[in-house]
Amino acid sequence: DAKTPRRSVHQLVHSSAVGLWSNAAPMARMAAPLSRGVLQALRAHLPASAVRESWLRRLREDDAARRQMVGRLARAPPADPSAIAFASDAVGSHLVQACLRLSVPAERAALISVLAPAAGTLARSSHGSFVLRAALELAPSAADRSALIAPLLPRCAELCATVHGAHVVHEALEHASAREREALVARLL
Numbered sequence: 001d002a003k004t005p006r007r008s009v010h011q012l013v014h015s016s017a018v019g020l021w022s023n024a025a026p027m028a029r030m031a032a033p034l035s036r037g038v039l040q041a042l043r044a045h046l047p048a049s050a051v052r053e054s055w056l057r058r059l060r061e062d063d064a065a066r067r068q069m070v071g072r073l074a075r076a077p078p079a080d081p082s083a084i085a086f087a088s089d090a091v092g093s094h095l096v097q098a099c100l101r102l103s104v105p106a107e108r109a110a111l112i113s114v115l116a117p118a119a120g121t122l123a124r125s126s127h128g129s130f131v132l133r134a135a136l137e138l139a140p141s142a143a144d145r146s147a148l149i150a151p152l153l154p155r156c157a158e159l160c161a162t163v164h165g166a167h168v169v170h171e172a173l174e175h176a177s178a179r180e181r182e183a184l185v186a187r188l189l
Contacts (some may be wrong), residue, residue, distance in 0.1 A: 052091045059098045067107075070099045074110030079117035084128070087115060093127035097134045105140035112139055116147040120155050122168075129164035133171040142177060149180050156187035 059066045073096065076083040086092040096115075100108055112135050115122065122128035132148065139145040149172050152159060159165030173184055 052094045055091065055095055056098050059095065059102060066099065066102055069095065070103050070107045070111065073099060073114060074107060076114045078114055080114060083114050084118045084121060087122060087131045088125040088128035090127050093131050096131045100131075100134050100138050108135075108138055108140050109144050111135070112144045112148060116144075117151065119148050119151040120159075123152060123155075123159050123165045124162060126164055129168050132168050136168075136171045136175045139175070145175055146177070146180065148172070149176055149184070153183055153187060156184055160188060 073083060087096045100111060115135055119132055122132040136148055152172055156169060159169050173181055176184060
């Protein structure tokens with residue numbers, strides 16, 4: 001309709017996903033609709049970059065929204081399929097990375113505990129590998145970093161055969177302890 005003003009990308013994203021921020025559903029019900037339903041519907045009408053930038057702006061500017069998303073991700077069980085699918089999504093990976101970068105160490109540790117058991121899966125994913133690299137870089141403790149590196153050890157040579165996996169192994173070598181670095185190198189030789 002010519003009389004209806006065009007809504008901004010942020011308004012469209014917010015109105016389409018208004019229930020996401022107020023709904024207290026567990027991660028399994030929250031991530032799946034966000035990564036599949038809301039994001040796919042928005043992508044049909046908007047470029048992915050516009051959707052991503054709108055959500056990232058909201059996470060940066062609205063501390064309550066950031067805490068809520070981090071809380072929902074952190075409450076997911078370890079290696080939750082919905083959380084891993086969300087972290088592997090083109091837009092979801094940017095949001096998870098933003099949550100890792102903007103959160104306090106305790107929140108980061110909780111997010112890492114969800115992601116760590118699926119590190120091998122994330123390492124092979126084009127978008128999930130970025131999440132894993134950010135988690136390795138930003139892990140608040142050596143124990144958190146070790147939890148991310150442990151699932152990579154048995155698959156080290158296999159991961160190096162892929163572009164995304166090779167970048168993850170490189171990041172792991174950069175941030176690993178001396179003992180973990182030796183184990184990674186031994187698997188590569």
